[in-house]
Amino acid sequence: MSKIHVTTTVNGDEVEFLADPRESLLDCLRDHLGLTGSKEGCGTGDCGACSVTLDGTLVCSCLVLGVEAEGRQVATIEGMAEGNELHPLQRKFLEHAALQCGFCTPGILVAAKALLEKTPDPTETEVRYWLAGNLCRCTGYDKIIRAVLDAAAEMRQEAA
Amino acid sequence: MAKDELGETLHLVGTRPLRPDGLDKVTGRARYGADVSMPGMLWGAVVRSPHAHARIVKIDASKAEALPGVKAVVTRADFPEGLTGENWNLQENTMAGERALYDGHAVAAVAATSALRAQEAARLIEVEYEVLPHVIDVDDAIRPDAPVIREGAADATVPEGSPPNVARYIEFGHGDTEAGFAAADLVRERSYKTEATHQGYIEPHACLGQLGADGKGEMWVCTQGQWYIRQMCSSVLGLEAAQLRVTPSEIGGGFGGKTTIFMEPLSLALSRKAGGRPVKIVMTRSEVLRATGPTASASMDVKIGMTKDGMITAAHAEFRMQGGAFPGAPVDMALYCAFAPYKLPAAQHIGYDVLANRPKCAAYRAPGSPMGAFAVESLIDEMCRELGLDALEVRLKNAVKEGDRASYGPTFGSIGLVETLEAAKSHPNLAAPLGPNQGRGIASGFWFNHSGETSVSLAISEDGTVQVSVGTPDIGGSRASIALMTAETVGIPYEDVRVNVVETGALGVNEPTHGSRATFASGKAAVVAARQAIAEMCRRAAAEWGIDPEAVEWANGAAQPAGPNAGKFPPMGIEEIAAKMGSTGGPISGHHESVPEGAGASFGCHVVDVEVDPETGRTTVLRYLVVQDAGRAIHPSYVEGQFQGGAAQGIGWALNEAYIYGEDGRLQNAVFLDYRVPVASDLPMIDTQIVEVPNPGHPFGVRGVGETGITPPLPAIANAIEAAAGVRMRSLPMSPPKVLAAIRAAREG
Numbered sequence: 001m002s003k004i005h006v007t008t009t010v011n012g013d014e015v016e017f018l019a020d021p022r023e024s025l026l027d028c029l030r031d032h033l034g035l036t037g038s039k040e041g042c043g044t045g046d047c048g049a050c051s052v053t054l055d056g057t058l059v060c061s062c063l064v065l066g067v068e069a070e071g072r073q074v075a076t077i078e079g080m081a082e083g084n085e086l087h088p089l090q091r092k093f094l095e096h097a098a099l100q101c102g103f104c105t106p107g108i109l110v111a112a113k114a115l116l117e118k119t120p121d122p123t124e125t126e127v128r129y130w131l132a133g134n135l136c137r138c139t140g141y142d143k144i145i146r147a148v149l150d151a152a153a154e155m156r157q158e159a160a
Numbered sequence: 161m162a163k164d165e166l167g168e169t170l171h172l173v174g175t176r177p178l179r180p181d182g183l184d185k186v187t188g189r190a191r192y193g194a195d196v197s198m199p200g201m202l203w204g205a206v207v208r209s210p211h212a213h214a215r216i217v218k219i220d221a222s223k224a225e226a227l228p229g230v231k232a233v234v235t236r237a238d239f240p241e242g243l244t245g246e247n248w249n250l251q252e253n254t255m256a257g258e259r260a261l262y263d264g265h266a267v268a269a270v271a272a273t274s275a276l277r278a279q280e281a282a283r284l285i286e287v288e289y290e291v292l293p294h295v296i297d298v299d300d301a302i303r304p305d306a307p308v309i310r311e312g313a314a315d316a317t318v319p320e321g322s323p324p325n326v327a328r329y330i331e332f333g334h335g336d337t338e339a340g341f342a343a344a345d346l347v348r349e350r351s352y353k354t355e356a357t358h359q360g361y362i363e364p365h366a367c368l369g370q371l372g373a374d375g376k377g378e379m380w381v382c383t384q385g386q387w388y389i390r391q392m393c394s395s396v397l398g399l400e401a402a403q404l405r406v407t408p409s410e411i412g413g414g415f416g417g418k419t420t421i422f423m424e425p426l427s428l429a430l431s432r433k434a435g436g437r438p439v440k441i442v443m444t445r446s447e448v449l450r451a452t453g454p455t456a457s458a459s460m461d462v463k464i465g466m467t468k469d470g471m472i473t474a475a476h477a478e479f480r481m482q483g484g485a486f487p488g489a490p491v492d493m494a495l496y497c498a499f500a501p502y503k504l505p506a507a508q509h510i511g512y513d514v515l516a517n518r519p520k521c522a523a524y525r526a527p528g529s530p531m532g533a534f535a536v537e538s539l540i541d542e543m544c545r546e547l548g549l550d551a552l553e554v555r556l557k558n559a560v561k562e563g564d565r566a567s568y569g570p571t572f573g574s575i576g577l578v579e580t581l582e583a584a585k586s587h588p589n590l591a592a593p594l595g596p597n598q599g600r601g602i603a604s605g606f607w608f609n610h611s612g613e614t615s616v617s618l619a620i621s622e623d624g625t626v627q628v629s630v631g632t633p634d635i636g637g638s639r640a641s642i643a644l645m646t647a648e649t650v651g652i653p654y655e656d657v658r659v660n661v662v663e664t665g666a667l668g669v670n671e672p673t674h675g676s677r678a679t680f681a682s683g684k685a686a687v688v689a690a691r692q693a694i695a696e697m698c699r700r701a702a703a704e705w706g707i708d709p710e711a712v713e714w715a716n717g718a719a720q721p722a723g724p725n726a727g728k729f730p731p732m733g734i735e736e737i738a739a740k741m742g743s744t745g746g747p748i749s750g751h752h753e754s755v756p757e758g759a760g761a762s763f764g765c766h767v768v769d770v771e772v773d774p775e776t777g778r779t780t781v782l783r784y785l786v787v788q789d790a791g792r793a794i795h796p797s798y799v800e801g802q803f804q805g806g807a808a809q810g811i812g813w814a815l816n817e818a819y820i821y822g823e824d825g826r827l828q829n830a831v832f833l834d835y836r837v838p839v840a841s842d843l844p845m846i847d848t849q850i851v852e853v854p855n856p857g858h859p860f861g862v863r864g865v866g867e868t869g870i871t872p873p874l875p876a877i878a879n880a881i882e883a884a885a886g887v888r889m890r891s892l893p894m895s896p897p898k899v900l901a902a903i904r905a906a907r908e909g
Contacts (some may be wrong), residue, residue: 014519023276026632027275034495035188036188036192036194039362040194041832042831046445048363078188080188086186097795098802099185100635101180101413101414102185102190102364105186127840128841129841131840133839137805138359138802138805140805142843147220
């Protein structure tokens with residue numbers, strides 16, 4: 001199958017790649033652009049380990065075709081920190097020990113960031129339902145929820 | 161600053177610093193199994209049986225081989241013959257021989273220039289099958305007329321005349337159970353079933369293997385144990401172990417499921433056939449569920465005698481477990497653990513390891529213990545209810561203590577079951593009010609904790625910082641705990657220690673991170689290695705001072721003249737000794753290789769409050785408490801994390817997770833949408849209380865904490881459901897339809 005040339009913006013940088021039309025955005029990020037921070041846990045949109053934003057909307061990149069990224073804005077875990085300055089969510093995940101194996105962490109961070117951009121003051125229940133599409137098998141979610149709530153509180157304080 | 165009961169004042173152990181691998185893991189930089197590629201790399205794909213049991217008549221790969229970009233195809237014909245025992249089992253599971261033994265069993269594999277091309281080629285490989293009768297359920301598989309999975313599978317333990325799929329038999333016990341039952345005021349016998357569940361790590365298996373015609377190879381792989389991968393791949397492929405160098409990636413969860421091989425030898429076999437080009441294989445989720453190790457399913461009969469004041473007089477258990485088409489269901493472990501929290505005058509245990517047409521089971525967090533606990537802890541709760549006794553008091557009354565003989569034979573050393581039960585009893589969750597349709601359940605849990613072959617190396621760097629090389633992959637913060645123990649021992653800051661998880665070429669054999677052993681065993685070995693390096697640093701200082709090495713002691717990261725020389729020389733710090741070690745005798749390091757003794761048994765107690773919706777049968781977990789003896793929590797946040805993670809997996813097993821097979825023997829729920837593990841909105845916060853009864857077998861008192869936590873949730877939730885809804889669930893999962901049916905039956909009955 002002949003490949004399609006795709007030009008897109010990833011974490012603010014314009015990039016281009018040749019995509020087989022069957023390849024997912026996740027495949028293209030990982031295998032063509034070397035951005036392996038987004039993970040494949042299921043390939044069916046059930047686990048959220050591949051979460052990225054596409055024009056600001058949270059998506060499972062395994063359910064988006066690579067060719068659909070043409071002309072769009074993609075944001076991945078690799079773009080979350082600004083240089084060496086971690087996003088408050090990243091910092092709070094470390095402080096709260098909200099990761100064990102760390103495999104689901106990139107997707108959960110990207111998803112939680114999308115939540116806090118829409119809902120700066122979420123309840124515990126809102127965080128739990130928003131993250132219900134991001135599986136974590138290690139932590140039982142307790143410390144993840146606490147880290148997200150704590151990051152939200154800090155971000156509100158900074159914004160005030 | 162905590163004062164250790166072992167007599168030490170601790171500065172670092174028990175604190176909660178950031179984990180050293182954390183930054184890589186929150187920025188996406190950490191490299192997991194599928195994240196590494198190599199020049200000249202090919203991609204592999206595996207052809208799998210769609211049948212539960214079938215004879216492989218013919219494999220025709222000609223169309224696949226004709227596809228441009230296809231570089232190699234392998235079948236069982238590419239593997240050596242003549243293997244025996246577990247090596248044969250591993251080989252047969254890696255690639256089917258004459259018969260496919262379960263839905264998903266590998267029958268061929270292909271390597272090509274891209275992942276898509278490899279998948280295309282796999283679809284072009286034509287396999288002709290003759291479908292054979294199959295058997296899935298353990299109670300069906302143990303019938304005398306069941307389809308035979310493998311002739312001659314029974315080992316010497318199996319009594320003559322046993323059903324054909326019984327592969328192993330176990331029987332042990334002590335005391336006079338008949339007399340015990342006769343002395344009881346209440347004797348009850350019940351049957352229980354648990355379904356197979358999957359470890360459910362979010363990272364699918366992935367490896368990148370390379371093998372030349374000279375028999376030298378390398379592998380990058382997500383695994384709990386790089387030496388196990390090396391040994392098993394070498395055995396299955398007929399290689400020399402030392403010629404295969406295995407590097408563990410960061411690991412995206414394992415829970416026991418990544419202590420063995422599945423497709424790893426296929427990447428090596430394909431590489432060898434493709435002229436030594438590296439071959440990467442990444443499983444899909446469906447492959448993970450169909451063809452890697454879930455846990456066993458169990459069918460269990462338990463009989464217990466109890467006096468009216470709650471003393472257990474005797475116990476009897478017969479467990480039947482299937483662990484797939486190969487021997488290895490953890491029926492022995494299940495029986496050893498089942499009555500471990502109780503001091504029993506008499507107990508008898510009988511177990512059958514049964515073959516069925518399912519994937520070869522792998523270890524899953526305290527293998528066997530959750531099943532046994534489900535049966536025993538459920539029955540004890542039921543009997544307490546019948547006798548009007550408090551379930552926690554009965555557990556305290558019968559609890560094993562140091563010096564008691566365990567139900568499985570040995571005598572317990574220092575253990576913390578009583579302390580754990582007492583802590584649960586006084587926890588505020590036990591006083592929380594309950595509303596309508598709500599109920600509280602408690603249960604105990606046990607795991608032996610494992611030690612295992614361990615090799616650790618420690619070296620002082622030129623600037624006085626310390627590197628530690630361990631062979632146990634870090635799944636949940638063990639780099640942090642080992643760095644804390646090393647820094648505490650040497651007397652330097654936590655940040656001055658770097659713990660590296662190293663490849664097989666760098667150390668002697670290490671068992672995997674399994675059996676709750678990494679912080680215990682690698683930590684203990686790191687402390688011993690650090691003490692060796694300290695002794696050498698004292699010698700270097702003594703030589704410079706011209707005094708006897710015995711007259712030098714180590715404190716606060718420095719050699720100090722002691723005894724009659726005290727105060728004669730200023731302390732010589734680790735930086736100073738390190739800076740000149742090249743001219744004072746060369747590198748300073750420490751090594752420790754052993755099977756460390758004294759792993760220290762682990763007990764826990766869980767308390768759960770649930771609400772059962774009488775209209776739908778849905779169970780909501782309202783409140784959850786884990787109390788467990790950690791011996792000594794080196795990094796309490798990651799200890800709590802183990803408690804919480806174990807509880808969440810147990811809750812999933814109790815309420816929802818199960819392997820669902822069709823009449824055709826095919827797995828029907830091989831995606832995460834249908835094999836539904838707990839999600840964030842299913843769970844409440846999981847409260848934890850760390851009990852610390854120091855383990856005398858470890859320099860800081862550590863007991864492993866990884867596994868016990870998955871054990872109590874199964875019965876604790878069943879007990880809570882009875883309290884909430886008045887129905888006793890004796891088979892898992894306790895899903896809404898099953899609970900609703902039980903509620904309706906109770907109403908009608």
